Amino acid sequence: MTGDRRARAWVAGYCALLALIIVGPLAGSGYLLLRDAVSTPRSFLTDSALGLGAAAPRAVPQDALLAVLSAMIDGGLLVKAILIVALWSAGYGAAVLTREFLAASTPAQLVAATLALWNPFVAERLLQGHWSLLAGYAALPWTALAAVRVRQATQRHRPLAAAKTATRAGTDTRTPIGAPASAAPSDSVDRPARGDVGRAASSWSSGAWAALTAGFAAAGLTPTGSLLAAIIGLALVGRRAFLPAAVLWIATCAPWLTATVLGSGAEPSDPAGVSAFAARAEPWLGTLGSLAGLGGIWNSEAVPVTRTTPLALVGTVLLLGIVALGVRAVWRLGRDGRTLLIIAAVAIVLPALGATSVGLAVGEWLVVHIPGAGLLRDTQKYVALAMPAYALCAAAACRTVSLWWRRYAVDGSEAATDLREPTDQPKGAADAPSRSAAGASAVAVLFIALLILPLADLAWGVGGTMRPAHYPAGWAQVVDRMDAPGDVAVLPAGMFRRFQYSGTAPVLDPAPRILPNDVLQTGELRVRGYAVTGEGNRARTVEDALLRGATPAEIAALGVGWIVVERTTPGPLGDSEKTLTAAELAYQDADLALYRIPGHTPTDIATPAQRWISAAAHLLWAALLVGGLLTAALLPRISPARAARPTR
Incomplete structure (x- = not known):
């Protein structure tokens, strides 16, 4: 157990290091002020912050959260803290997902974390200033893991089945939660106390639902992030839990759903935005290749320099090559692996189709005739859905290549040892496990280098582009002098x-x-x-x-x-x-x-009742976020399988 905790600490520390390398310049004083990212010392709970202004509620509940918290904590510090936590959570969440689905080794987890953090999607969205979207991106692996646990908790007889298959005559054998039940060992075990398993099952189920709630709410910092988490979570949660999970997700959407109904979010968007925000082909890749490589943002100025050179092609080929090596293993996981792979494929193909003439026409019809469809116009955002599957494939690829290494570099020297006595084994055979571990580590280092080097300018604020800004003192004076409605x-x-x-x-x-x-x-x-x-x-x-x-x-x-x-x-x-x-x-x-301007005519867009409704929706979202996080963290994370282990 100590070794397992040490390994997890190494993975968590590695993710923190990568996150700090990416946002390094923001560690100093100042504010994030880059394209769509606007952090300020203090913001206020206006109608616009509640999503009740004239514009569509695209930054709800983000703006309201900052307005409330910046009264106590500097708003610039809040934004930087959320961004750093989001990046760390994306990497560590990918690592945990591979550990739980694939029982991935520590080196393989590091590869998955690197892919989740060091890719064109993260770089381009940072340059566009979409720090809150990255919070939704970070929630995806955690939402996937929670959804699978909820499904397992709601399946009939699953706790006892898991208890039997995860225990082997008093020894601890771990079966990945994403693997089919038939893949688990089936040796008979002593039946544990039914009360212990029942309590563990209840705790496991409550913790899974709490984690799913937290995932939906954290992703719901923006409407787009909420949609991303819903697609992942509802696709994996299973038929029995689908309806309550959908209701739970809708509850976490309360701020922007109420703003859409009460404010101007129900008005149609300009169809010109569909073409303007369509996915873009990057050099030597085409639209489909750019999206498959997790790039292709609509703004050609919000891309790292390396994505404007042949390194874009090199990096994409290397990324897809690593992913391809693990596809078969992830597909063989069963339902969960296949679902994530299908989501990834659809998230790449549909935005590519959306950039064609037919896709643009369909998009323009949607934003004109369906309220709120403007959320879909930036189609490249949805490439984020490929990240969980890509991370799993990268970890599986690391294991696959490591097995090749062991087969040819280690086992090859032992091909004729099966019939020999132990004393007759060739020299060095006892060192096979250490050599195999060294091989796995070497493969992981190679993969990490292949992921990082073609996109090296993601480091240090995407090549120094993300630098803290300092507002002139006049802004504070203007705020103080604005003393009337x-x-x-x-x-x-x-x-x-x-x-x-x-x-x-x-x-x-x-x-x-x-x-x-x-x-x-x-x-x-x-x-x-x-x-x-x-x-x-x-x-x-x-x-x-x-x-x-x-x-x-x-x-x-x-x-x-x-x-x-x-x-x-x-x-x-x-x-x-x-x-x-x-x-x-x-x-x-x-x-x-x-x-x-003296004598102005008050023109309130929102009524007091609408403000109260919107405030209640925001409070509901905040309660679900905080309650979900605390409950998931405080409940004993003991699976029914662990509770079923015999007492020694």
Whole structure:
């Protein structure tokens, strides 16, 4: 047991090391400010944070969580902590999945963890700023493991069967949970006390359900992550537990489901977004090859430099080669292995089809006619579903190649020893186990090197691109001076900014997350030559009025109480100077200016009842997350098989 714990500690420490190597520059002070990632010292529980603003609820319950916790802990520290934990959890979860499904050795677990952490999907989503999506990605192996345990716990007679097959005359033999029951040993054993097995079965079942709850809720930090976990969990949970698991998942979706019903999330999305966010072919790979290699994000600027060189082809061939070596072993696991492999194949093929002319047409029809279908427009996100299967295949490949090593490097020297006496065995035969272990370690080191080297610039903030930013002091002054209600309009027009303090990459305007009042945003994006219209109709009206130089009275009639001018970023200003000249200046410095618009007409999108409903939905999600994590951690993790072992 001590050796097993030591091995687990090594795997956990290795995953922590890889995570820290990836996000190393963020360890210093400052805030993550890169494309879609906007962390701020403090954010506020506005209608937009609850998903009740004019825009679709794409960052729910993420924004509400940060708004609540940043009142106690610096928001930048929170985001960095969540990101580091998510990366560590992705790697360690992949390792645990292979240990439980395949009884993988420590070297094989390290290979699986490396694949889960060091791949183009992680690199590209980091560069795009999708830190919360990576939390959903990290939950996938844990959700898969919990779902299988729930299915086993709900199968009739499974606890006693597991107890018999996992015990062999007082010795501890472990059967992977993903393996078919027929693969387990069937030697007879002394029947244990029924009460012990019953208590273990009850604890096992409760712990499995708690873990599944935690997996769904953790992935549900964003709607997309919630969908990813649902696909994995509901596919593996089994027929008996499918309905309660589905109800449980829907409960963890309460924040964004209620926001979709109560807010503007039910409005159709711009069909132009389907083409703009379709998967992209990377050099020398094509769309299908890019997706199979866990790449292909729509934004060609959010890719590591190595993915723009022939190393993209080399890395993809090596990755798929390692995966291919383990496919047969994972398929032979039975239902669970096959399900994960099928999910991986579908998650690669469907986004590739979605980038064809027919797929684009289908996608455009969906986002126009089905509320909430806009969540599906960034199809490359769903390649994350391939990670659990890929990790299993990588671990199985490590074992397969290790067996080849043993057969030819070790057993080959013992081919004629079966009929000999022990004293007649050739010299060095007693060293076969150590040589076999050395072979497994050598194979693991080789595979890890083949996974890391073609994508070496994932290290240290994806080649130094992810660096902490520091906000000018003027932002704190603007927050303090904004002491009255009223929505906020921001200039220059547009959703993205380029600040000197945030680097060369564009970044979402931080105003909606740093200011205490609701900020009007049009949601319009310009992607790959496409102008994708957002859902903020009132925001567009206000923006147009500012650009044509409307009077403060006209702006006030639209519900605007404040105007913030971000002076150090390029963007259209139009004739807004006419409006600003007639407005009341509340604060200005070299970076920012704040104007008060007196006599504004209150224009609340959400009613008090809607706010209470949304708040209750967020509390339900938080309770399921915390309760699931604590219950899964505190319950004795004793399987019925272990409880059935004879007492010595």
